[in-house]
Amino acid sequence: MQFPESWLRAFCNPPLSAQEIADTLTMGGLxxxxxxxxxxxxxxxxxxxxKEAAQHPNADRLRVCQVDVGQGALLNIVCGAPNARVGIKVPCALVGAELPPGEDGQPFAIKLGKLRGVESQGMLCSARELKLSxxxxxxxxxxxxxxxxxDVRETLQLDDHVFTLKLTPNLAHALSVYGVARELAALTGAPLVQPAFPPVPPVHDAKLKVKVSAPDLCGRFSGRIIRNVDTTAKTPQWMVDRLARCGQRSVTALVDISNYVMFEFGRPSHIFDYDKIHGALDVRWGRPGEQLKLLNGTTIEVDGKVGVIADDVEVESLAGIMGGDxxxxxxxxxxxxxxxxxWWPEAVQGRSRRYNFSTDAGHRFERGVxxxxxVEHIEHITRLILDICGGEAGPMDDQVVQLPERKPVHMRVARAAKVIGMPVTEAQCLDAFRRLGLPAQADRGNVTVTPPAYRFDLTIEEDLIEEVVRIVGYANLPTTPPLAPITAKLPPENRRNRFATRRLLAALGYQETINFSFVEAHWERDLAGNANPIQLLNPIASQMSVMRSSLLGSLLQVLKFNLDRKAERVRVFELGRVFARDAGxxxxxxxxxxxxQPxxxxxxxxGEPDGLQWGRKTPGSDFYDAKGDVEALLSPARAEFVAASHPALHPGRCAAILLGGRQVGVVGELHPRWRQQWELPHPPVLFELDLEAVTERRIxxxxxxxxxxxxxxxxxxxVADNVDHAALMAAIHAADTKGLLRDAWLFDVYKPKQATPALAANEKSLAVRLTLASAEATLTDEQIDAAVRAVVERIAGDLGGRLRG
Incomplete structure (x- = not known):
């Protein structure tokens, strides 16, 4: 919210500079x-x-103007503006004037000079040359x-300042110039000018019939008819200037008056063309299928959760948000x-966001007006309309249906002192509430406040405590060091932190990416096999409609983005949160x-795992490159890799990652179907692990x-061709009943091109190196032979294998 200093001082004018007022408001919570x-x-x-404007004798686009600046003699000024004509009053920079700096940052000085042979004794200025717009x-x-x-600065009140406030949602009562002035008066003790709203006497008895069918939507509805209004009347310059300094451009006189009162007193209003209303008005909830074309040109469809104002034929307005076209x-x-x-705040909250726009009126109504x-504000609007546009006012029609009940709020003075952190007395609390205009009564250390109608934020004891400390002043709070002992919280040794995980992946050649947690719905369906993802009620974009349960889609999007920009090698990782349904x-x-949310x-x-490399002929990273990176990431823990399936990965080039028999992730090559859909020249390899498993570390x-x-x-x-490495290692370690086996290493796999007497067509030869040792003594040949024999027998029994002759 923004407003000019001069408008604020019209209601409250403390003996402070603009900067001091800004500091006071900030320390007061605004x-x-x-x-x-x-x-x-x-x-x-x-x-x-x-006074005169003649064509320049030597230039088609210049005029020689005779300008009266109140000095008696007219000034001869050459001007090239298209609107330079006799009779208008304009800013005139005299000889010796300094205009605002240009692009070079230096002030622009006006000197006596000649333009195409004609002397110019000054300069006529545009708004841009004065840096006004x-x-x-x-x-x-x-x-x-x-x-x-x-002086133009005095004429246009240019020695003014514009305040821009960043208000929290509980400060709805300060969403107006008068509301801020009321707070400033409470903070400084300066007098507050109380506005008067004298009633406008009606000159005709015409009324519009209005029915409030939804008391849970509208608690009070007031209005009046004004006849014979001149809508072509020009908005006064003082109103245009004030609106402009509130960030609102002038539209028409009627619209400007409505906006003016909204900024002045925080009262959104709406002005209908009475002759376009069909019959009576009905304030009700919308009905499915009804459509409304808004003032911004957008056509929307309403339903039973959106409030509307309708006449006998169609919907005319979106209740509390925007009028209809x-x-x-x-x-x-x-x-x-x-x-x-x-309008009840609960009936307006979130409605405009459903249609992807917001309005000043909706911003105020959903916080409470x-x-x-x-009635008083309509009287004020009426008087402005009559003064500017003329017209004939009718009688006021005021329907009070259901107003919010303002329940008393109790505060304990002792509790306030404890929360604030400094002693406060009952008298200080009562004085703070008096300055804020809050009716309060005290009884033996308990203060009861009845919130006024404009304070929707006062509901619990802590709200009153906040009001007290705002008025007492945060600057007056004592600086007290903490009394509790401070002990360092050391991280456990059996866990590595997330930054260590990031550094390790970076050392492996990966670059970190950070992506949105909301993704496209088809990513979840295709890549995660999630048919029921968590939907967003109000996504910021149509392609970000669900919460992700996997990070793989985000990484593929990063890959596609880089490949579209001619990247040849991409190695990226992400460490982030995913979201899955779990009723428990x-x-x-x-x-x-x-x-x-793990x-x-x-x-x-x-691409190439090592970049450009003449000694490697592979087309790019393969399954084993990613498998090695996963092993390095989990080290010193030793993971098992078991063939598995995953919706995003190649059916025959995918493995589940097991730690202690528990699956902690998956690694594999992208499924050919998705590679084709994403238009990737080569298949990337991906892995995804639970961060808890990665950060676990054996001491x-x-x-x-x-x-x-x-x-x-x-x-x-x-052994047979279908015997894999994991089954072989399991059989070897299961044979070690005496604890002599220290390591087993597969170092050769042999399969001839054609069957031989020693090897059938469906068999292969596996060469394994066994390392045996004892902590008690040097092993004898008998012990070694027995251990080797046990391994061979176990392989024969479990896998149907035999010792190669």
Whole structure:
């Protein structure tokens, strides 16, 4: 919210500078995000009137103007503006004036000079040359009543400042200039100018019939008819200037008046073209299938959860948010209906976001607008309309249906002192509430406050405590060091932190990416096999409609983005949270009922694993490159890799990652179907693991250095083609009943091109090196032979293998 300093001082004028007011508001809870002057500094620019304007003798686009600046003699000024004509008053920079700096940052000085042979004794200025706006279409035309020779800064009130406030949602009562002035008066003790709303006497008895069918939507509805309004009347310059400094451009007089009162008192209102209303108005909830064309040109479809104002034929307005185009005022309008209502905040909250737009009216109504002053504010609007546009006011129609009940709130003074952290007395609390205009009563250390109609934020004891400390002043709070002992919380040794995981992956050649947690719905269906993802109620984009349960889609999107920009080698990883449905998850400080949110780490490798390399002829990263990176990531833990299937990965080139028999992730090559869909020249390899498994770390345990020399034996066994490495290792380790086996290493796989007497067509030879040792003594040949024989027998029994002859 922004507004000019001069408008604020019209209601409350403390003896403080603009910066001091900004500091006071910020320390009072109303954060001033920006304070800037209305115009940059410039000097010797006065009001001038063009008395004559003749064509330049030597230039087609220049005119020689005789300008009266109140000095008696006319100034001869050459001007090239297209609107330089006799009779208008414009800013005139005299000789010696300094205009705002240009692009070089240096002030622009006006000197006596000649343009195409004609002397120019000054310069007529546009709004852009004075840095008042970007409009450079011609001279800035001033009001006809401006005094000649008067400094333009004084004429346009350019020694003003604009405050920009960043208000929290509970400060709805400060969403107006008067609301901020009320807070400033409470904070500084300066007097507050109380506005008066004298009733406008009606001159006719016409009323519009209005029915409030939804009391849970509208609690109060007020309005009146004004006839014979001149909608072509020009908005006064003082109103245009104030609106512009609130960030609102002038539209028409009626629209400007409505906006003006909204910024002044926080009262959104709407002005209908009375002659376009069909019969009576009905304030109700929408009905499925009804459509409404809004003032912004958008056509929307309403339903039973959106409030509307309808007539006997169609929907005319979106309740509390925006009016409809069908009853919008225009230059042809002669009779208007002015409406101001109290809409329940719960009935307006989130409605405009359903249609992907927001309005100033909706912003205020969904936080709460004072329901007690609808009639008074219509009187104020009526008087402005009559003063600016003329017309004949009718009687006021005020329907009070159901107003919010303001329940008393109790506060314990002792509790306030404890929360604030400094002693406060009952008298201080009562004084704070008095300055804020909050009716309060005290009884033996307990203060009871009845919130006024405009304070929707006062509901519990802590709200009152906040009001007390705001008025007492945060700057007055004592600086007290913490009394509790501070002890360092050391991380457990059996876990590595997430940053160590990131550094390890970076050392393996991967680059970290950070992606949105909401993704496209078909990613979840195709890549995660998730037919029921968590839907977003209000996605920021159509392609970000669900929460991800896997990181693989995000990495593929990063890969596609880089390949489209001619990248040849991509190795990326992401460490992030995923979201899955789980009815067993309760609601707590860190969890949401029904949603499990584990952390995962995923990686993708594409292209040459070592970059440009003449000694390697492979087309790119393969399954074993990613498998090796996963082993390095999990080290010193040793993972098992078991053939598995995954919706995103190649059916025959995918493995589940097991730690201690528990699956912690998956690794494999992208499925050919998705490779074709994403238009990838080569298949990337991907892995995804639970972060908990990655951060687990076995604490090193001291082992004595072996005293006895180990023994190594190589064996070659013949097994069927379908026997894999994992089954072979399981059989070998299962044969070690005496604890002599230290390691088993597969170092050769042999399969001839044609069957031989020793090897059938469906068999292969596996060569394994066994390392045997004992901590008690050097192994004898008998012990070694017995251990090797046990291994061979186990392979024969479990796998049907035999020792190669």
């Amino acid at each position: 954060e001033v995000e920006e304070l800037r002057p209305v115009a940059p500094p410039f000097t010797k620019v006065v009001v001038g009137e063009i 970007d409009d450079h279409g011609g001279l800035l035309e001033l009001d006809a009543g401006a005094r000649l020779g008067q 069908a009853t919008a005022v225009s230059d042809a309008t002669r009779n208007v209906y002015v409406e101001a209502a109290f 004072d329901p007690s002053l609808t 998850v309760p609601t707590s400080d860190t969890t949401v009922h029904g949603v499990r 952390m995962k780490v995923a990686g993708l490798a594409y 090193p345990v001291f082992e004595p250095v072996p005293k006895f020399q180990p023994a190594e034996r190589d064996i070659a066994v013949i």
